[in-house]
Amino acid sequence: MVSDSAHPRTRLDDNFASPIRFSLMAALVDDVEMDFGTLAHVLQVGDSALSKAISHLQSAGYVFARKGYVGSRPRTWVHSTAVGRKAFAGHVDALRAIVELGSPQP
Template sequence: MATLAAAEEAEFGFVRDGVQVSDSLLSKTVSALEKAGYVEVRKGYVGKRPRTWLRLSNRGRAAFAAHVAALRTIADGALPPVSAE
């Protein structure tokens, strides 16, 4: 989700390499995220080679932003007070 949040659209291989997972694991994850309405999948060709592009849907972007905000709230509350010294 974080990789896709940083781009309008990303090629499957780029995402796979960036998060360092197998094709199979990424494919299963993308299928689950697509089913949840968080990721949109577009298939096509570059020359004669098939390619798959991924993008976050509006719903996916909103869910990711809410998740990051919740993590920031947790992190902010978990930090000890900063000393003025």
């Protein structure tokens, strides 16, 4: 059966192709702000991999990182942007649609 509509995979966002970037956005989906150390712990990734993921998503406009200090120690906090949350929701919807296509129809 051929459909006139595009396959849902065409709605996937390549910015979330990396499992670390995908997981990062999932952790920040509810407009939560987390510090770098907490994100590294939650995502179970090293500092370098997390830093690269944040940089990539920040370049796409999907997250914002702000730097500051807690006492004399430097800290970085990261939160998702409205654009990033919308893009991630669209990506997840596309994944769900792909799964539904493969599910047996009643």
